[in-house]
Amino acid sequence: MSEELIETIKKEFRSNVFDETVSNNEHYLTVRKEEAVRICDYLYHRLDFPLISVFATDERAKDGCFRIHYMFSCKGDTFIIIKIKVEETSPGFATLTHKIPASNWYEREIQDMFGLVPVGHPDPRCLIHFEDWPAGFYPLRKDFDIRTKPARVKGEYIYRRVEGEGVYEIPVGPVHAGVIEPGHFMFSVAGEPILNLEIRHFYTHKGVEKLFESLSIDKAVFLAERISGDNSVAHSAAFCQAVEKVACVDIPPRAKYIRTILLELERIYNHFGDIAGIATDIAYPFGAAHANRLKEQVMQLNEKVTGSRLLRGMNTTGGVRRDIGDKNELISKKLATLKNNFRELMELLISSPSVADRIETTGGIPNEIAKGLHVVGPAGRASGIDGDTRRDHPYAAYPELKFKVPVRKAGDVNARTLVRADEVYESITLIQQALSRLPEGDIRTEVNQIPDGYALGYTEAPRGETLYWVHILNGRIERCKVRDPSFCNWLAIEYAVLDNIVPDFPIINKSLSLSYSGNDM
Amino acid sequence: MFEILIKTLKTGTVTIKYPQKPDIAPLGFRGKPELLPEKCDFCGECVKACPPGVIWLDEEKGEKALTLSCCGCIFCGRCEEVCPHGAIRLTLEYELASKTKDDLLTIIRRRV
Numbered sequence: 062m063s064e065e066l067i068e069t070i071k072k073e074f075r076s077n078v079f080d081e082t083v084s085n086n087e088h089y090l091t092v093r094k095e096e097a098v099r100i101c102d103y104l105y106h107r108l109d110f111p112l113i114s115v116f117a118t119d120e121r122a123k124d125g126c127f128r129i130h131y132m133f134s135c136k137g138d139t140f141i142i143i144k145i146k147v148e149e150t151s152p153g154f155a156t157l158t159h160k161i162p163a164s165n166w167y168e169r170e171i172q173d174m175f176g177l178v179p180v181g182h183p184d185p186r187c188l189i190h191f192e193d194w195p196a197g198f199y200p201l202r203k204d205f206d207i208r209t210k211p212a213r214v215k216g217e218y219i220y221r222r223v224e225g226e227g228v229y230e231i232p233v234g235p236v237h238a239g240v241i242e243p244g245h246f247m248f249s250v251a252g253e254p255i256l257n258l259e260i261r262h263f264y265t266h267k268g269v270e271k272l273f274e275s276l277s278i279d280k281a282v283f284l285a286e287r288i289s290g291d292n293s294v295a296h297s298a299a300f301c302q303a304v305e306k307v308a309c310v311d312i313p314p315r316a317k318y319i320r321t322i323l324l325e326l327e328r329i330y331n332h333f334g335d336i337a338g339i340a341t342d343i344a345y346p347f348g349a350a351h352a353n354r355l356k357e358q359v360m361q362l363n364e365k366v367t368g369s370r371l372l373r374g375m376n377t378t379g380g381v382r383r384d385i386g387d388k389n390e391l392i393s394k395k396l397a398t399l400k401n402n403f404r405e406l407m408e409l410l411i412s413s414p415s416v417a418d419r420i421e422t423t424g425g426i427p428n429e430i431a432k433g434l435h436v437v438g439p440a441g442r443a444s445g446i447d448g449d450t451r452r453d454h455p456y457a458a459y460p461e462l463k464f465k466v467p468v469r470k471a472g473d474v475n476a477r478t479l480v481r482a483d484e485v486y487e488s489i490t491l492i493q494q495a496l497s498r499l500p501e502g503d504i505r506t507e508v509n510q511i512p513d514g515y516a517l518g519y520t521e522a523p524r525g526e527t528l529y530w531v532h533i534l535n536g537r538i539e540r541c542k543v544r545d546p547s548f549c550n551w552l553a554i555e556y557a558v559l560d561n562i563v564p565d566f567p568i569i570n571k572s573l574s575l576s577y578s579g580n581d582m
Numbered sequence: 583m584f585e586i587l588i589k590t591l592k593t594g595t596v597t598i599k600y601p602q603k604p605d606i607a608p609l610g611f612r613g614k615p616e617l618l619p620e621k622c623d624f625c626g627e628c629v630k631a632c633p634p635g636v637i638w639l640d641e642e643k644g645e646k647a648l649t650l651s652c653c654g655c656i657f658c659g660r661c662e663e664v665c666p667h668g669a670i671r672l673t674l675e676y677e678l679a680s681k682t683k684d685d686l687l688t689i690i691r692r693r694v
Contacts, residue, residue, distance in 0.1 A: 280633040283658050347586050354596055368612040368672075374658045382663070383610070409585055 066108075066135065074100055085306055086454070087140045087517055094145040094154060101131050101143055102160045110135050111435050111448070114528055115157070115167035116542040117175045119203045121149060127177055129154055130530070131164075132517070138454050140517060147177050156182040163435035166548065174201040174270075189263045192216030200271055207271055223249035223257045231563065235264045242577030246566075253562040258555045262581055269582040273541035278304055278378060278511070281538060285529070286373055289545055289579030291334070294320075294327045295522030296529075296579075297376035300541075302456055303518025303531035304378045308511040314458075314500040316380030321458040322392070322495050323372050323381075324520065325488040330359035331523035331574070332439075332481040332488075333403075338571040339478055340410065343419040351406045355399060362395050380505035389496050396489050407482050420474040424557040424569030427472060436553045437546045438525020439484065440573050442468045443476035450521035457520075462494045474572040511536060522546055524574055545579030607674040612657040614675040617650055619690040621669035624648055628661035628670055637661060645691055652678055652686040 067088055071078050077100070080091040092100055104110045110133040118128045124146075131143040147154050156179040157164040168179035169188035176199035179185070187194070193213040199205060223230075228251050235243035243264040249257040269288060273281055285300035286293045298320050305312060337352030360370040366388045367375050375381050385392075410416055426436065431444035441448060449466040451459045467483035469476040515532035525546035532540040550573055557569050598605060607613060624646045629637050636654040640647045650661075650670075661670045680686055 276633075279631070279660075283633040283656060283660075287656070347590070351589070351593070354593070364611060365608045368608075368610040368659075369657070373656075374612055382659075405589060409589060 066137075066139070066141075070100070070104070070141070073103065084514065085516060086138055087142060089142045089144055091144045091146070094147065097129075097131065097143060097145045098155045098157050098160060101133075101157050104133050104141060104143070105161050108135070110141065111432075112157075112161050112163050113140075113435065113526065114530070114542065114544045115164050115171070116530065116544075117147075117171045117177060117201070118532065118540050119175065119201065122203065125149065127152075127175060129171065129177065131157070132528075132530070134453065140454075152177045153180040154178070155180055158182055158184075162433040163549065166552065173199070175199050176202065186218065189266050191263075192218045200268055205271075207268070207275055218261075220247050220261075221257065221259050225251070227251050228256065235261075242581075244577055248558075248563065248566075250563060253564070255558045255561055255563060255566070258558045260551060260555060262551065262577065265577065265581045267582060270541055270543060273538050273543075276538065278508075278533070278536075278538065281541070282377055283374075285543070286376070288543060288582060289522075289524075289547070289576045290371060291331055292327065292522040292524060292527065292545075292576070292579065294323045294372045294376065295520040295527050296543075296545075297373075298324060298457070299518040299520040299522075299527045299529040300531065301376050301378050301518065302520070303516050303529045304511065304533070305508065306516035306518060307514045307531065307533050308378070308508050310379055310506055310508050312380045312506055313503040315384075315386075315502045316504045316506075317458045318495045318499050319381045319385055319504060320376065321462070322385065322492050323367070323375055324457065325492045325495075326359060326363055326366070326392075327372055328488045328523045329399075329485055330356050330363065332485050333359060335481055335523075335571065335574045336410075336478060338574075339420065339474065339568060340416075342567040342571050343416060345410070345413065345416055348406065348410045348413075348416070351402075355403055355406070358395070358399060362392065365391060377505065379508040380503070382505070384504050386499060389499065392492065393496055396492060400486070400489050403482075403485060411479075417475070419565070419568060420478060420572075422471075423474040423565050424477075424561055424572060425471070425473045426553050426557045428470070430556045431472065431553065434552050434556075435549050436525075437549050438522070439477055439480045440550050440553065441525060442466065443480045444472035445470040448526070450519050450526045454519055458495055461498070462491055464491050474568055477572040515540075524576060524579070525550070543582060545576060545582070547576040547580040551575055551580055607676055609674075611672070611674050611676070612659055613673045614652055614678055615650055615655065615657075615659075615661055615688075616671055616673045616675075617648065617688050617690050618669045618671070619692070621667045622648060622690060622692075623667060623669075624692060625666065627664045627666060631660045631664040633658060633660060641694070644694055646694055647689055647691045650688045651683070652688075653683050 077093045077096040078090050082089045113134045114132040116130050126146040126148050129145050133141045171177050173187055173189040193216050195211050195214045198211045231248040233246040235245045245261040247259045282297055286297040288296050333352050333356035337349045340348035363372050364370045366385050426444045428445040431441050447468045464487045467480050469480055511533050513534050518529040520527050528544035530542040626639050629639050634654045634656055636651040638649050659672050
């Protein structure tokens with residue numbers, strides 16, 4: 062399948078493909094810079110492959126050039142990565158955003174972090190940098206010292222304006238009341254309906270990708286684990302899988318099963334928390350209290366199983382650090398009661414007219430918008446996108462387990478709530494299957510002497526597809542590109558709120574379950 | 583409405599009387615790391631392995647001192663894993679709130 066595909070692409074673009082390398086399920090095609098847009102457009106529109114990441118690397122030490130990678134997820138568990146060379150002296154590259162809206166933020170991220178310019182970008186404003194960041198400082202370039210503290214300069218950031226009689230603006234944040242991370246939301250409204258929303262983020266950008274480059278691999282696992290606090294397992298597993306792929310290590314079957322159980326426990330408590338959050342914001346405290354109670358029960362179970370409520374400290378390169386075999390019965394029993402309790406709660410929630418009134422048709426994301434922005438996870442599946450990394454690019458023990466991928470079409474808060482509810486039941490059956498088939502044996506393989514190379518690790522986090530592209534050189538991390546699901550999904554909120562009323566914004570926001578921390582890396 | 587009442591009564595009270603009644607963490611909990619001075623030989627393996635770098639070794643006036651700060655500790659247990667002498671281990675202690683950073687330091691010393 063994949064060979065045929067590559068042949069088709071090579072035939073279509075002949076002399077524009079310079080080089081081809083294959084490692085595992087990743088096909089890298091280096092193409093002529095001027096042709097990248099045409100080739101990506103072909104992959105996206107003709108072959109229907111979603112663009113899942115765009116990122117740059119600084120390879121000037123090797124040949125004086127940067128590289129930009131356009132990563133596509135293909136059928137038959139393969140990835141195609143289109144690579145172009147960009148010279149430091151001519152830092153422009155043609156924007157892809159007109160053809161594939163999903164590349165919008167990636168290109169602006171590359172502009173801020175590498176100083177490469179997406180020529181013709183419809184919104185060339187800075188994304189990660191703030192207006193007071195001086196020109197010429199590009200943190201992910203290799204010659205940028207991590208300790209650099211550039212002097213701040215005067216600058217201006219201009220928001221989109223909606224003008225007209227009776228139109229006014231509601232600026233919200235970045236400092237919010239309550240315990241929430243910072244983000245700015247600029248609403249333009251006419252009365253209650255929202256005419257436009259512009260979000261601005263990255264207030265807590267921490268330079269995580271740069272930090273990876275200064276850490277040893279064993280320590281980097283713990284950094285990955287902390288990028289998005291409630292998606293710890295998904296992040297650390299994706300990182301470990303990338304490293305294991307580079308090292309050509311197949312982890313023991315028992316470790317694969319344990320990782321799967323942890324990944325699903327993480328999904329369950331996240332989904333409970335999200336359902337609780339939605340119930341809170343629609344003023345249904347009864348539902349919120351019960352959903353939070355269930356979430357708490359899973360977190361206490363997590364603590365008994367792993368020693369950490371957030372399931373931390375378990376993943377490591379080569380497997381897992383603790384066995385959970387003796388917790389088999391504890392988990393099974395707890396899941397059985399949780400399942401009944403959750404079913405009762407969902408029946409009450411769904412049958413309540415006051416709940417339906419607030420969540421049905423609220424915050425709709427049409428399928429074409431979701432597809433264009435590459436909205437992932439439950440939010441994407443609630444808008445008719447039938448995608449799930451566990452099934453499409455199976456990892457850990459998923460190839461051996463049976464599960465359904467719930468998909469709904471309505472794209473509203475209701476659909477997102479129901480997709481999560483359906484996924485909870487699937488997660489429970491996945492854990493039950495994994496526990497009943499838990500293979501005997503080791504939980505860890507030593508990962509020593511990692512050869513130079515790069516690979517993509519991926520998981521389906523509770524929020525959706527999570528990607529780690531890790532390049533290892535001389536036993537160190539040369540580049541670690543992290544793509545958190547929220548980086549894809551944040552922009553969807555600008556569409557989801559249109560024509561909704563301001564009081565529904567919190568519900569829409571909650572139903573998308575967006576991470577600030579995973580986004581503002 | 584009636585169903586909500588039934589569900590509420592059926593659920594009953596789920597909270598516990600903490601802190602009046604202690605809430606003991608389960609075995610295997612990743613709590614405050616403890617240093618065992620009689621086993622430690624100040625080799626520094628834990629210092630090298632600690633991801634957030636909150637364990638450090640000082641040597642001054644013929645005395646070695648190993649300091650562990652819970653201020654920044656991520657309770658990963660790497661120190662416990664790498665220690666060749668079993669001189670450091672995670673405990674069940676989690677009530678670590680403190681008004682000073684000094685309260686979060688554990689220091690062990692030895693004359694050389």
